[in-house]
Amino acid sequence: MMNFKKISLILMCFLIEACSTTFNTTSSSTSVFKHETSEPTFIHERIVKSDVAMPLNVWDPLEGVNRATYRFNARFDRYVYLPALTGYQYITPDFVESGISNFFNNLDDIRTLFNQILQVKGKKSIQTGGRFVTNSILGIFGLFDVASYFEIPKYNEDFGQTLGFYGVSPGPYLVVPILGPSNLRDGVGTITDSLAVSPLVSDDHPDRKVIVYPLRFLDERAKTSFRYYQTGSPFEYELVRLFHSTKRNLDVLK
């Protein structure tokens, strides 16, 4: 904490020099006030430095459209998605819900496995393969997550990450209707994944699709505790964009 004192002292001295009037308050040790002005003037040089790169940079050339989609998603969530989710959770017992969730997670392992193979991740792909076989057989078509019980690690890989692995840059940030934050690379990845390796898409039985697709959507929402405009921040769009994009970059590096 020596460092703390030293730096604050230096800063204090600097501020005292820079300000025209100073006085002490009763409550804080030494406070430095600028002279009173009618127009707000805070020390710009201290706050905005021209030579230092500003953080929070995410390429978002379609911001107008994205923000509109974000608002649409918020409304859709409020008036359609969440009420449907509440209904779903009300009628299904918890163990059925978790069974359904496990079932979809198990199908996702196929996608992960393919992408791990594409990225030549030997050990990890064997683990994912093991997970899938274990859960499909012992876990009865993936309804039970037996693999986690045996402590086989769970990974998440998709074609967006595979593209990133081979050097494709994320491209512009996108907010996809209903699905939420993404980017051009990941959008292409999601479409490729669902066309190439999703058993749900390749299954051409129409009756099953009617049941499975809505369940899949509801299960996705159930796993996401995010609620639009409940984060307490007026910068929600910016922060979601920042954390989502950084997260995806880190996922690619994994």
Add this chain to the structure above:
Amino acid sequence: MNSSVMNSQRKTKRGSSRFICKDIGSDETIKIGENIFQLLALKVRQVNPMRKRHHIMRLICGISVYLFFLMLPGASQAETYDYPFSNPYIATIVGTPKEHRSDILQNITIRTGTLEKEVGPKIPDIFWYQRGLDYSFSLQKGKAPLVFVIAGTGADHKSEKNVILLRAFYQAGFHVVGLTSPSHHSFITTASRTSVPGHMEEDSEDLYFVMQRVMNDIEGEADISSYFLTGYSLGGAHAAFVSKIDEAQKAFNFDQVLLLNPPLSMYSSVSKLDRMLENIPGGVDHFNEFFNQLVRRISKVYNRSSTVEFNETLVFDAFKVDQPRDEKLAAIIGTAFRFSAANMIFTADTMTDFGFLKSKEVKLKTGDPLQDYLRLCMRIGFTDYFHEFFFPYFKKKYPSLTRESLVNQLSLLHIEPYLKGASKISLVHNRDDVILVEGDIGTFEDIFGSRAKFFPTGGHLGNLQQRETLAYIVNSFKKADSVQVVF
């Protein structure tokens, strides 16, 4: 300092077994209790039917002995305090590890109500999604006292710490109502008359009005015997001011008021939080670098299923798993509070068009990019807000106001005579709380005397879920209700 961190970590890992031996609380007592029942059961089995009455007497004696033992830990637990972190910065960030948490915290159903906007400036387009102020509540079936819980800086009614308190008091038999802090985005836009947060008296009047409106909404459903009030951090200071308002207006006539880790002087606490950023490796000029590191850290744990609050909780969550290196700790806490400050300052400026961040003429519309404002807000702190926005704003309203007198108005010392005389108000604090400055603890002791309880460690609310701390908090209201709860 690093080694002490390591020690405390090790302590936690090994903790579970040692902890049970040391704990003279509920576990052991229940064992004693079970033994009594076992003895009784054995004896009852050997009973000669003729002597049954004696055994019924013995059973009654046994039960009263058992109850007596159950009563004990409530008293003895206050003396044992097993919180693992001695470093207040670690405590503030990491909180209470699982094995030290109170067992009473079970899930309860918390309902949400909404108050429509009635006061304050018109909501601008950019905040189109704000409609009203939400609050949480959970009601007991029968007649019970009701506790209001006021959230801390930038936190809402269902923030992590608020929910901990709601659960604890609900489990102890109270109706509970959780309130959003007047420094929160939603409160500033929908329930503040000025939309300029930070003025203790004005904010507390807004809160008092909100509380009465909440009661109007839920009164029909609840059978309420009396009212209690508590709040943590800034909410603790609000609780004191609200209590003073209630002395005159008597809408609730609070039985007891409990202040949890409040700042003594808001100004000195927030300037301390601002100064913590000076600990950024290399100095404040390296803020961007540091901030980018922090973003990477947050993003690692970020997924849409975990984080739902963009305030200091977001940052603390990112560091909970592996603890950061020591010299950065204060800087992390400082930056964490920046998120709350950024949200608050931008909201206030946009609501009032005061011309602090944007020029007065600019009206933000739905869909306008806010990135530049966010960047700016991350570089200015509570103190900038105070001097360049808050003070000039109130100076216009009260021309004789000086900075010094405004600083004093934002302190608990402003209502010191009231606090000294009000036996209903008590205080729970930590001796090493990072928002306090030198001498604050002494002043608290002077004001509250025997009504103040200080835990030796815990930082700023890091120990809130800790067994003894939570038991003490709940029991201080229960005492007033003449029943002791046992955890």
